[in-house]
Every structure is written in structure tokens, then in C-alpha cells.
Amino acid sequence: MYRTHNCGELRISEVDKDIVLAGWVQTIRKFGSITFIDLRDRYGITQLLFGEELTATLDSNPLGREFVLQVKGKVAERSNKNKNIPTGDIEVLVDSFTILNKSAVPPFTIQDDTDGGDDLRMKYRYLDLRRNAVKKNLELRYAVGRSTRNYLHEQGFMDIETPFLIKSTPEGARDFVVPSRMNEGQFYALPQSPQTFKQLLMVSGYDRYYQIVKCFRDEDLRADRQPEFTQIDCEMSFVEQEDVLSMFEGLVKRIFKDVKNIDYNEQVQRMTWEDAMWHYGNDKPDIRFCMKLANLKFPHYVFPAKQGDSGTIAGTDFKVFNDAETVLAIAVPGAAEYSRKQLDELTEWVKRPQIGMMGMVNIRYNADGSLKSSVDKFFTEDKLRQIANVAEAKAGDLILILAGREERTRKAMSELRLEMGRRLGLRKDDEFKLLWVLDFPLFEYNEENNRWVARHHPFTSPKPSDIETMISNDPAIADPEKYLEHPYANIKANAYDMVLNGNEIGGGSIRIYQKELQSKMFDALGMSREEANEKFGFLLGAFEYGAPPHGGIAFGFDRLCAILGGSESIRDFIAFPKNNSGRDVMIDAPASIDSKQLDELRLSLK
């Protein structure tokens, strides 16, 4: 037996017991003729005391950091207690020890503040994983998974595995493909999600399905994307949107409770997609703080913006605003006293290529109630006050205004809002605000092909009130200029996204379950009957044999864990992540394969 206890469990109640421990050498401190060693394992750290004789042994048999050590000894009360660790009241008086394995000097320190850079830590990921910070992340991930499984089990969901070797359906993101040796010249694809299979399970009557499952997307990787990622994938039968929302609010609240010990008792807020875009400039608003976007050009809710000029700035003579498609303002609380230098820096910030604005106008709403703007000459104080009112500014606030093309300006203002929220400390890692975003458009217009594309995926149902519109209208767009006037432009999806602290953590929809409507959807997306049958014939077939109404959701498990762990990076929450080129630098994959393998697959490299 290698150990009687682990390194995290000995307490004062075990004093005088003979015990055996095994673990890694964290630190070695020699004081005169005795030696203290901190022994570490997954469960904690225990202090070992090597007396004179053993310390002499150590001189000829030196230990180093990360050596694997087994010690036999007796538990003793410490004179100098360490209140910071659970084992801090005791130490182990070592009788004998065995070096189970040696360790070379690690390429970086195994500590919370490691001196290892990203590349080095990825190459030696097995050492990086020893660090407490990373271990805590994986423990949190496990806790989130376990909480999820428990909740869904109690709610009658069944974990059912769906296949990984499926069929390529090149829609949206690229599939990874897998050449088949037994079926010459043919390929499997790795699933981007188990979407069609979970729908088939509903057709099969499984009623409530879930899976925590790997999915694959061969996309060019951005900073925080991984070619393989994990979803909490769920589907339910005989449900309407409201049933799904309430079930999965319940899931996330349960995770909060189990993992963070947070009672999220408040009602989860809801917002239409239009409101989100109008008030926050994006479809996943961070509602931990207000600072809503005010539209100075359109007084009423019009989205997307149309030409017009009847808003707050009507009748003024500032060409930059008058020529702009959109003029947006936010009121930054308590920032009226920003220095010239601070304002210049902010202006530079919005002029960065990632944001891409030409400049920024500001209005100080001073503590004394006076208003002062960088473009005073174009605006009367009365007009400035009107703007301040529309932006819901109070005395002491700083109003920031951006103007330009609708899409870019809205995006820029959304970014600026988030940046100001961050600078003002309004986006706290330990505060969690959930939000449902609802009523997304079902279709987006694709200019290149002058046709509709599915905003979510082709299985998303229109809102019940829009089904008739969809069925009774021809999807063809006669005049590309006027696509917004096509009835399809206003069809809303029976879809929902769950947003947590400004991140989309989950999304789903009520699905189409009627064969005719599904066929109409494929039509709308420009898919021929033949193509639809080749790709999704099995689903259309299934819809002929009594498909129930159903809907579901998928959560991005990696991101959910990252946010709960207070991190922006999903990579920190994946045991063996890939880098931005899709490489695992530790195992050095992908790699060449030998020509024999290629021959067997009847493939050659171009």
C-alpha cells in the first residue's frame, strides 16, 4: 500500500498515528540539522519533518522539487501552526522515506504565479496541469458537469450517446472529415453538433434527452475557439418555448448553487433581439450594468435604422452627425471630470482598427449641472441638455457620442460601452446576470447569392404566428435592394439564447416538426428537393412517421465553465487544449502519416 492517507486529510485528531503518505516535493527548507518538506498531492499539502539522522541521509541522497516521495512516520502537533491550510495544525515526523521517482528541474515553476510562458506551458501541459490554478479550473469543470447531470436526471432526461462518425453536410462551418478504408473513396464527418440525432430521438419518443458531448468544427481559429469543444446538448418533446426556458433557467440556477453556492433567486430577465440590438448594440448584452445606448437620430424604435432625421439632433448643424446613418450616445456615470488626456486616450481607443471609428464627441454633464461639449459651437446648451436627457445622464456623467454607418457605429458603441463598464469596475467576475434573448430573426439576407440563410440552423421553427407567412410566401427575392420589404425579413424564430455576463452560453429553438414546413425551409434556403433529400432525407423521412413537437438547447460547456471560473479564456478550462493553429504542441499533432496508411485509404496528397 502506497499510502494510508492523502496529503490533504491529516488533522489534529490523527496526532500520534502511524501513517504513510505519498506525493510530490513542493518545497524543501533546511534549518540547521533538520529539514522541512512540503509534500503535495491533488488533495493538499502536508508538512514533513526530517530529523537529524534523516537529514544527514538526504545530504547523500538529495531530493529535488517534484520528486515523488513516499514517507512513513507519525503525526505530530505543530508548534508553529499554519492557519492557511487545512493540514496546518500538524506535521509528520518522518521515520523512513522512499524516492518513488526522481524529477528533472521543471522548465517552469509549478506555482500559481508561474514563470512559464504560454508556449512552454502548452508544450509541458502535464506540468502546467499540476499548478493549483489549472487544477481548480478542471475541478470546477467537473463540478459543473456533475451538477448538470444531477439536475437533468432529476428532471427525467436520459443521457443517450449519438454517433461521432456521421455524414458531411457542408452548411455553415466546415466539417472535419474521416476517410473510410472499408468504404473506398467515402468519408465520414465528425459532428458539429448532434442536432439531427437528438431530433430523431424525439421522433423515437425519448421525450427528454441530454448529452455532454464533444463537437467539432474545422474553422479558422480565433483566439478563443477550439476545433473540438464540448456541448451540454438537450432536447425535449411536447414543449413550447416557455417550457424550455423555465427548464434551463433551472439548470443554470442549479449550477450556480452547486458550484458557486450562489442562490440566484431573481427572475431571469428577458429581452427581444431587437431590444438587445437597440439598447446594447449587440445580441448578448452584459446587463450587470446599465449605460444603455441612446439613439440621437431616431426617437422611436426603428431597427434596423432607416433613413430619416427626426431625432434629438434634428435642427442642428453639425455635419458629422447629420451625414451619419446613426448617432449613438452613452452616459458614463461619474466620468464628467475625466481629464483632457483621458478623453484623448478614449478617442484613440475608438479609432483603433478593431473599433474603426473616425472620432468621438463628448459632453461633460458637470456636477454643478452645466454642460460642456467638444462641439459646443454646433449645439445650444438646451440641445446638449436634450441629448443628456435622451442618454439618461445625470450631473457628474460623461456623455460619449459616436456617429457613422449604422452597423459599424452600433458595434463600436457596444464595444465602448463594455470597455467603459470594465474601466469603471461594473463588470465584476463574481457577479452573475442571466438574460434570455428572444425573437431572433429566422432568416438573414445573403447578398452574394441574393437569398435567405438560416440565422440559427435550418431546423429552427418560425414563431407560431409567422408560420402562415412563411408557408404562403415565395422565398424568392425579386429586388435585392428591397429585401427588407420581403415578408421573410420580418419572420421571427422560435429561438432563444441564454446570455451570462455578456457571453452567449447557450442557444436553442423550438424545432420544425412538420415535413411540409421543413421542406419549405429547405426551399427558402435555396436547397433543391434533391439536395435536401440527399443531406437530410432521413430527417424528412422521420417526420412522416409521427414527429412530436419538440425543442431544445445546447450550452457551450467550455465557455460556461470559463465564465463561472471568472476567466475570459476557455483554454484554461480544457485539460489538453489546442493552440490557435489547431495544434496540440505537447503531442505534436496533427502530423504526417506514413504512405502505407495513405495507400490503405486510397488517398494521395496534392
Add this chain to the structure above:
Amino acid sequence: MYRTHNCGELRISEVDKDIVLAGWVQTIRKFGSITFIDLRDRYGITQLLFGEELTATLDSNPLGREFVLQVKGKVAERSNKNKNIPTGDIEVLVDSFTILNKSAVPPFTIQDDTDGGDDLRMKYRYLDLRRNAVKKNLELRYAVGRSTRNYLHEQGFMDIETPFLIKSTPEGARDFVVPSRMNEGQFYALPQSPQTFKQLLMVSGYDRYYQIVKCFRDEDLRADRQPEFTQIDCEMSFVEQEDVLSMFEGLVKRIFKDVKNIDYNEQVQRMTWEDAMWHYGNDKPDIRFCMKLANLKFPHYVFPAKQGDSGTIAGTDFKVFNDAETVLAIAVPGAAEYSRKQLDELTEWVKRPQIGMMGMVNIRYNADGSLKSSVDKFFTEDKLRQIANVAEAKAGDLILILAGREERTRKAMSELRLEMGRRLGLRKDDEFKLLWVLDFPLFEYNEENNRWVARHHPFTSPKPSDIETMISNDPAIADPEKYLEHPYANIKANAYDMVLNGNEIGGGSIRIYQKELQSKMFDALGMSREEANEKFGFLLGAFEYGAPPHGGIAFGFDRLCAILGGSESIRDFIAFPKNNSGRDVMIDAPASIDSKQLDELRLSLK
């Protein structure tokens, strides 16, 4: 809201309540002017009663099997109770109904005894999955998974996900490969198991890891293999074999309790690999029944058999036995009265090509104590009695004897033993017998390359007492004829298989954790240092930084479920299995991909 209750939960206590149900039409029975419909969902079946008026409505709006129906009505006590189903005390008096979806006539009946053949049921798997038999299998699978997770959680194991896109290491079975678009000309491989990653997690100090995880093997498929299959994959640190055995006996006993409500209180039996081969003729004996193999040529334990002739048949003159490498007997209880015809049929059975014997000798040990053999002229009654003793036969038994080449004969006798066990009803689906098979040889001899191959995998540790033998001897085999005399031939592995009712359900080992020993293993397997570094450099690297002693096990989840469900076929326990050609005939995968995809991957078909 689509329903207030599901189809399995209404009881007599709900009588007079207004309820809403939704589900599938299982049966329609019209009695005069009223109609009974059985409505089915995952949870059960509820009887609906359509009165005169609604029955008339049905005439003009006919329902069919598998229609999706929503009904509103009132719960009533049934006059004619059905004790076979939990809802059998009540029925629902329907007030109104809505057809949620129609159904075409299914291509086979959705019943336990379906009229659908294998091919049809695979093509319409979403309908096959509706059948109660299949549903029960998937429910059992979910229960086994849940039981596993609960037990392992309580034992301190963490579920940690390992990557699916890894590196090809062509050892043993073939990898599925995945071309990388971003890393031109390079390929990922899908894991055959997370072996090296779970070992790295031990090096990282995670102490107890598990995963229920898909694995992939591009093998030519036999009847009961799938290209993608699921493992319960586990690893522990600071353990010896005994720790692993006791932990995972615990797991399987827990599954028995949770899933089958069986208290498996007896000690799990253990057997060395040599004993298993000697007494049962294979390394996964079905110990639900005895009928051990008796060796008539070698009185003592010698395995593999060597030339010699000192056994029970010594001094006899039957050339077939004397020329054979091996002569094996079993005593079939109570079969002495088999007819000539039955014996002929058995002889034909062993002569089938799958078994491949030339013939079979039998001895009847009659109820009166006399002995009668098909080869009486070569054996005295005294000799027959000696044989009967060695075979542990009693009066009334039938002794069956096979003779021939060692390997084939042993295999044939093993098959014959299983067949007789089956015919005699000694292999009961609802009786479960666990067995650990231990002390496997570490190496097997590969004739073709005159070198050693790993019987399990190259990370399996030799038994502690054999480590010195392994390190101090040169693996090279000077004389192929005498490979059995090489010290490596006798090295035993620190490996264990768990056998349930004659099926290997799990296997594992204590791993090598010392860099030198691992390198020696790669040497022994004929892998150059360069090759070893290219393939497993990360693992050898990890072993330099303080690898702890560790070991683990992996259970075949599909097979475990099948056996617990009393089935031979794993396919019945997989929601969407592939056929023997590795095809999913429902979605028609694998399939061709378009040339654009191939171009992006820089691949061409030969």
C-alpha cells in the same frame, strides 16, 4: 402546454381530474359506437375512451397507428382493469383531441415482436428505437452510466475530458485519421483509447481520473464490433494491483445493485491466465458452470504444452491420441444417455470449419457405473475409468474427448464446453459470475518479425518480481525455435481482465512509470529510440518530471450493457449503431464529399 401528465403516471387517485395527455397512437379498437385508443409515450401507455360523438368525428378524421395525438379529458376508473400496466386502473374520457402530427404506415410494427428484418430496422432506426425492447436497452445503458458516475464520484474520481483529435501511432489496430486543413498534409487521429492522456493526468497529479468516452478503431468489423465504441476509462495513482481490483470489483457490484437489484456479496473469483487456459481453454472462462478441461496427455500443469507422453493415456495404443499434441476431455453432466443421433450431431458440430476438428471420441459413464466408449478396443475399462476420474466424471455423465494440435484443440474444446453449457441450460442470462484473470504474459512472440509484441499495450508494467529479468536481459531472440526459452517468454504482466459470464468486460494494468523501463519496453518491441521519441516522446518526457506509480482499467461499456441486458449483441444497446461494413444505413454514411472539400484538404482520391 402540451400535457399535464405523461402517459405512464395517471392512477386511481387522479380520478375526476381534468388532464391533458400527448403521445403516440399505439392501438385503436372500435366497439360499436365507442373507440378505445392506447396512447403511448416513453413513460407508459394510457387507455383513452372516445365516446359516441367523438367516435363519429374520428370517422371523418381517421387516426392511424403512430399518429401524434393530444387529448383533453377527465380521468375515470376503469370497469375492466388491466393489472399488467401501472395505469391499468384508469382510463381517460376524452373531451377533445388534436392531431399534432400524422404518420404514414410504419414499414414494420412497433412492437416487441416486430415483423421488421435487421436491414429495415436499421434503415428506420428512429422507428425501431420506439420499440419497447430497444427502449429498455437504452434505459439500462443510461442506468449503468449513471451508476458508474455515482460510484466513481463517491470514490474521488474526476471526469476529465481528453482530446479526440490526437496523433496517429500505428500500433496494433488501425487509427481513423482526420486530415487537417490548417496544417497542410498533416492528419489527426481519433483515439483508440485515451491511454496516454490518462497516464499524463496521473503524472499531473490528478490521482483518480475517469471518463465514459468514445473510442475508435478502423478494424475490419466482425459481427459484434463497432468502429466507434464506448469505454469506461479509469486511472489511479499510488496503487498496486490489489487496490485496482478492489476498487473496480466495487464498481461492478454497485452496477449490479443499482441496475439489476442484485446483491453480489460473494468474493470475486480470481484465476491466473495459465489456469484459465489450462482448465477452460480460453482467457475469459465462463464460470457459471464447471465442466473443466482435463488433459489426458499431461498429468501436471505444463503450459503451453510440451512434447511428452506421460499422462492418463500413457501405455495405450490409440494412434490418434498418441500422435496428437494434446488430448482434452470434458465430462458433460447427465448426458450419458445421449442417443447415437445426438452424438453424431455433436461430432458434426466439432467438425464444422469454425471448430475444425477431425472427430470426437466419447465415453458414456452409465448410471450403473459401467463405461462404454466409441473406441473401446483401444482402452481397457480400467483405463476408461482412469480417464473418467481425471475428467471428474460421475455416473450418468458423458465424456467428450478431442485430440489434435495444441492450440486448435484447446480452442475447440473451449467452444465445445461453452456449447454444452448452453445446451444444458447452465449459462443463464440472469445469473452473473465475475472473475478476475491475472498474470498474463507480458509479451507474445511474433514469428514473422522474430521479435516480441506487447500482449496488452506497451505501457503495461511487468510484475514487480519480473522487472529485473526484463531490464537485465537482451530482448533479441537468438534462436526462433527456442523463443520459449528466452527469459522474456516467462515475464508476467501486472495486468488483469475482468470477465463476466465468459465475456471480457474490462481490462487494465499497473503501468510502467519509470523512464528507463519504458524505454526498455520500446526496445523490446523493436522500436528504435528515434521512433519511440517521435511517437511517445511526450510520455517519456513526462516520466522525467516525477511520474507516480499508477494503474487503471477500461471497461467496454457497450458489452457490459449488453451482458447486463442478457444479450449477445452490443448493437442492440447502441442508439445509432453501424452495420458490419461500418455504415450507418439510416443517414447513409460514409458518403462521397465534394471536390471543393477535397481541394481544401489538398487531398485526391487514388
